[in-house]
Amino acid sequence: MNNKRRIYFSVLVAAAWLIALASTAAAGRGTAATASTARDALVTFSGINNHGQIVGTLITKSSVEHGFVWRNGSVKLLGAEADEINERGEILGYAAYSKARGPLRPVLWEHGKTRRLGLHDVGSLNNRGQVLGYAGRISVPCPPASGQSGCYQRHPALWTNGRIRLLPFSPDGNVAINDLGQVVGQTTGGDAAEWQDGTLTDLGPGDPIAINDRGQILGSRDREVIVWQNGIATDIGTGTPVAINERGQVTWFGAPQKGDQLHTRLWPGDATPDLGGFQGDHLSDRGQIVGSTGDNNVQWWVWQDGTMTRLPKPRGYGGYDQVWAVAINDHNQIVGQVCSSDCLRSPRKEFVVIWTLKGNKVETRRLGIRQFRRALNPKGRRA
Numbered sequence: 001m002n003n004k005r006r007i008y009f010s011v012l013v014a015a016a017w018l019i020a021l022a023s024t025a026a027a028g029r030g031t032a033a034t035a036s037t038a039r040d041a042l043v044t045f046s047g048i049n050n051h052g053q054i055v056g057t058l059i060t061k062s063s064v065e066h067g068f069v070w071r072n073g074s075v076k077l078l079g080a081e082a083d084e085i086n087e088r089g090e091i092l093g094y095a096a097y098s099k100a101r102g103p104l105r106p107v108l109w110e111h112g113k114t115r116r117l118g119l120h121d122v123g124s125l126n127n128r129g130q131v132l133g134y135a136g137r138i139s140v141p142c143p144p145a146s147g148q149s150g151c152y153q154r155h156p157a158l159w160t161n162g163r164i165r166l167l168p169f170s171p172d173g174n175v176a177i178n179d180l181g182q183v184v185g186q187t188t189g190g191d192a193a194e195w196q197d198g199t200l201t202d203l204g205p206g207d208p209i210a211i212n213d214r215g216q217i218l219g220s221r222d223r224e225v226i227v228w229q230n231g232i233a234t235d236i237g238t239g240t241p242v243a244i245n246e247r248g249q250v251t252w253f254g255a256p257q258k259g260d261q262l263h264t265r266l267w268p269g270d271a272t273p274d275l276g277g278f279q280g281d282h283l284s285d286r287g288q289i290v291g292s293t294g295d296n297n298v299q300w301w302v303w304q305d306g307t308m309t310r311l312p313k314p315r316g317y318g319g320y321d322q323v324w325a326v327a328i329n330d331h332n333q334i335v336g337q338v339c340s341s342d343c344l345r346s347p348r349k350e351f352v353v354i355w356t357l358k359g360n361k362v363e364t365r366r367l368g369i370r371q372f373r374r375a376l377n378p379k380g381r382r383a
Contacts, residue, residue: 054071158181242281
């Protein structure tokens with residue numbers, strides 16, 4: 001899906017818990033460890049495709065990470081981290097390159113097999129299996145005042161079936177890809193640009209963050225939200241761009257209207273209803289916007305065609321007062337997390353959930369930890 005993303009996935013509770021446990025990922029994305037059957041585990045979702053396959057990471061209390069893919073109650077463990085899944089079921093993540101402890105490196109899981117990518121870091125995966133990421137240790141000229149004779153930095157790169165091509169974009173800017181292999185980013189000169197098959201097209205000043213399969217590009221220029229199409233830039237207002245879908249709809253945070261609250265806008269079309277600063281973080285290709293309000297106890301909603309539908313807490317778990325959504329697919333499925341006020345101290349107080357929209361109603365499915373424990377310990381050995 002091209003509702004890309006990464007204002008996305010602010011799983012703050014999971015991050016805080018990991019920091020409290022250990023700092024194993026302090027350098028080079030941490031190290032892999034042997035399997036664990038610890039009783040307590042924390043499960044976080046990171047993505048869902050249109051087939052209902054969900055990827056995420058299971059973290060034991062001893063800080064061991066296990067990437068997984070979930071579908072219809074079945075859990076399959078992968079490497080140490082699973083970040084994204086495309087419509088072909090390919091999964092992008094990180095794993096050690098050997099069975100022994102070692103640094104986690106980017107990998108792509110294809111039909112049960114693991115492919116090493118040879119990249120330093122990865123960002124996104126399209127439906128053709130191309131991976132957008134960064135190659136490490138690229139030699140660059142040193143700043144004159146540094147006094148150094150050799151300098152290196154990571155560089156934007158595109159992986160396609162084992163081949164890595166460096167991209168002519170700034171290493172400090174955003175880069176994004178669509179399913180046609182078109183990549184957008186910002187040049188070192190500060191211009192927005194589109195790259196495809198070795199050809200770079202300069203779009204003028206700006207910083208693009210996403211591109212859909214129609215070639216429409218979303219980005220910003222100074223404080224203005226910009227949409228480029230066929231080389232023409234359209235200024236749609238002051239604010240921060242969020243996402244663009246395959247219909248050409250854009251979500252963006254408009255200028256504050258009440259205090260410091262941002263109001264989500266949908267373009268083209270009218271502004272979404274004012275719910276005290278509704279902040280839409282995810283956009284589906286059906287035009288559904290998933291976002292939150294700025295309450296003390298954060299509430300999440302789905303907006304579609306002028307109607308707001310609240311994502312409820314699972315029945316019988318009224319004490320769980322923190323809810324947040326991670327991703328939405330094009331079949332009315334939303335995945336997220338539910339957490340109590342003290343879940344930072346106890347992973348048992350947090351769990352993952354799937355919401356399914358059915359008209360103006362929402363079906364809520366809580367996923368318990370048991371099926372993930374079974375995946376960790378399939379033979380039923382005691383921890």
